Amino acid sequence: MDPVIVVGAGPVGLTLSLALGAQGVPCVLLDEGPGTEEVRLARTVVLREDTADLVERLGAADLEKDGLRWSGWRSMRRKQLVREVPLGAGSEGSHDAGGSGDVHDFGDAGGSDVQGGPSLPAPLHIPQHALASALRAAVAAAPLVKLVPLSRIDTLEQDRDGVTVHTKGPGTTWWRGSYLVGCDGARSTVRKLLDIRFPGRTAVERHAVAALRADLPWPGEAVLHRQPPWRGGGAEVGARPLPDGIWRLDWLLPPSGELVTPDALITRIRDTLAGWCGETPPYELLDTGVHTLHHRLARRWRVQRAFLAGDAAHLLGALGTQGLDEGIRDAENLAWKLAHAWHHRGGDLLLDSYQAERRAAVAARLRAADQSLPILRGGGGLRTLVPGTVRGHDTLLADGHLGRGALGAPPSYSHSPLAPPHAEAHTTVGTPPGAPVADVRVTAPDGTAVRLRERLGQGHPLVILVAPGTGVWDRRHWLTAGIMPRLVEAVDALPSPAELLVTESYPGASAHTVLLVRPDGHLVAAFAGVRPAELFAAARAALGAAPGAGGGENGETGENGDDERGPARAPGPRERVHADRSARIN
Template identity: 70%
Template sequence: MDPVIVVGAGPVGLALSLALAQQQVPSIVLDETTGKEEPRLARTVVLRPDTAAMVERLDCATLRDEGSRWIGWRSLRRKQEVRHVVLGDDDSPAPLHIPQHALTRGLRDAVAARDEITLVTESRVDSLEQDADGVTVHTRGPEAVWWRGSHVVGCDGARSTVRKLLGIRFPGRTAVERHAVAALRTELPWPDEALLHRSPPWRTGGEEITARPLPDDVWRLDWLLPPRSELVTPDALINRVRDTLAGWCGETPPYELIDTGVHTIHHRLARRWRVDRAFLAGDAAHLLGALGTGSLDEGLRDADNLAWKLAHVWHHGPSEALLDSYQAERRTSVAGRLRAADQVLPILRGGGALRTYLPGAARGHDILLTDGHLGQGPLGASPVYRHSPLSSGHVPEQVLVGTEAGAPVSDVRVTAPDGTVTRLRDRLGRGRLLVVLVAPGTGVWDRRHWQSAGVMPRLAGAVSALPARAELLVTESYPGASAHTVLLVRPDGHLVASFPGVRPAELYEAADAVRGGAPAAAPSGRTADVN
């Protein structure tokens, strides 16, 4: 079969190609740029624990070298500290803050090490054709080239050429928020902690300031700008920097201004994310980011969701239900995130004294903002695919555990059949289902005999008979699960179902639903439009 064509070599396009390569699917990445990233420390991204773990699985070395994991989060209002959250444990995992150019460079280095990926620079797409067997994409650059692929994925940003060629509308709101941004090297009173300061008491503070640490005493500072404000001049930005540092430190400490900019946030959502063999992902499909929500997080979740589905189809044959589920799951999830932000924005950004003095209002607003920045609640938590078309519906004998069906599983320690002990997240992204047995006492099992103990032989037989590739793992415990509970987990880490013991028929039914049923003999027609 022909390779998958990925249009766009930003973090989402590169991550998608790497995720496909890990599942033995070749790809061609078409990059209209020269492939050189300009270092910009005022342009950074925050990855939540699930997306940071995904990028780590893709062998992106720059996460360790140039990223910063916060040890805490502080919220201030006027002169008072409202909230302090300690980060880094299982209950409050730490986000990862990294310059976007460093993340992109790390992903490019990982791409260069994979034989399955062909990265072509200075290749701008100008036409796209589809037929029953694949897609044909034409690019112009130093040479005009026709490329043939099994599918095409537009990861080419907010002005996506792929989206325009497919005739997909991209409605939404412009300039939902604007921020003045500065990257500087200095010492602040909260080393390695991120900070949100609302209504700071100095004149140039504005309504809200955030400070996020990077390695080597570098900080990114963002000042929320009022709607329809004037351009931010260099002198005005310097005044903001000096006043803010003095407000936090008592006097302006020594600092080195490294980079500046203005960050404008838009909210948009493409009407369709799939047209036959063509898909959209990342900023080509959606724009968001107000109130601390993560646009790149959602783009990486798009890549994680789509990669295993394309890989299954590439290896095993067409499944319209499986490919349709990408739009059904991801578009629904991002639409919910946008709705939540749009509902909260008037509360947090609206004027008037009433909201300021309502009892508990300040604390409630702080919780909403913290959710967005730390990846919690409706503004930031990992998606739950409750109504996925891949759900098997009501499967008899299911039991409830601490994770609801469709939600990301907890990252417990697991043991593989060869005796390897690792984290559950480390087994994701390989294109196969995971079957996890909860078996207390696993740590003291004799590795030579553990596959013949208890229910293991029957469960191993049931796993080998599943209609899709699966790996059997064992864990000492799982939140809310009793001994001998069996969990079925998707390749992207979302729980499919949980059973009270070995239930071969029910396990098979759930696995068959996840793959979208048996592969079709030939591709069928178009997907339905979305209103």
């Protein structure tokens, strides 16, 4: 088959191309720009644990070393005291805004610690150009991804077998692909060529932003200060740490469209630093900007063989919701589905599930932000919802930043069209069906113990047996003991190749529970023991089989003659088409 064409080489397009390449699908990545990143320290991104893991797993190395995970989140408000805040995991002692570890009167300001809890690691905060550069380096080393700079599409045509696009640029030409994904941003050319509406709200929030190097009283912590008492502080100001002593400061601007002049911004910086530190400390101003946040959602995310992802499909960002985080989740969700369709020549139901799952998840995030905005910005109504608590403000504001609740937590696809019908063999574990699985330690096929997340993104489902005590056995013995031979046989009979893993324990699961997990890490179903027929039915549903169909994924025998069990195996590395082959139409 022809390669997949990805339009747009921002972080989402780069992530999608790498994810497809990792699953044996050749890609042509059309980059409108010159293939380099502009250094802008005031333009940063926040990655949750799951999205940071994904991009690092795809080869964007050293993000953890170059970035910074917040050790806490401090929410400050007027006429309160700044109290002790525990340091990050593994640290000794505690500290406060004054650095002494004691209660410290911060004049007219104060705060409370808002933590994500031990089960919710702090997010990673890095400059966007650092993320994009790391992903570009990974693309340069990926044999199945071909990046073409200075290529702007102006024509898109589809037929039964593929997609044809024309690009303008030094290498003006036509390109042929099996599928196409528009990751080309808020002003997406792909979306316009597909005639997809993009309704929503304009200028939901405006922020003045500055990146500066300074010593602030909360190393490694993010600060959110509501109603600061100094003149010109505005309704809200935040500070997020970056590497090398750099901070990003954000001031929430009034909705009236106030002009932010350079002099006005310098005054904001000095007043804010003085308000936090008692006097304005030495600082080095590195970058500034004004960001306007919009909320929009494309009506359709799929038109035949063309798809939208990232900012081309949705815009969000108010109250700390992270549009890039959602775009990377788009890429992870779509990659394994496109890979399965590319290798096995089918899957309309599977491909349709991308829009059903991801559009619903982003729409829920937008609704939660829109419902919270009047409470937090309008000044009224909060007591009706959260009687007598100021912490209600803190919690709502922190949810989007910390990655929890309706504003920030990883999505659950509980109502997915890929969810199997309930069966008596299903059992309940700590993860609901459709939610991301817990990142437990598992034993891989080669006998090594790894994190479960390290086995994701390889294009095949995972089957996990909960077997206490196997960690102390030699793998050669427990593979042939107890229920393992029957489970191995059941996994071999699944409609798509799957990987069998073993774990000592899983939250809420009893011994001999069997979990079926999608390639993107969402739970399909859990079974009480080895249930081959039910496991097979659940795997077929998760791969987009029509209900009640007796043949392949769409109820028919595939073009390659496979029966309902699908191909005997996925193509190996030597069988995959190399991306260096030309995708051009001459």
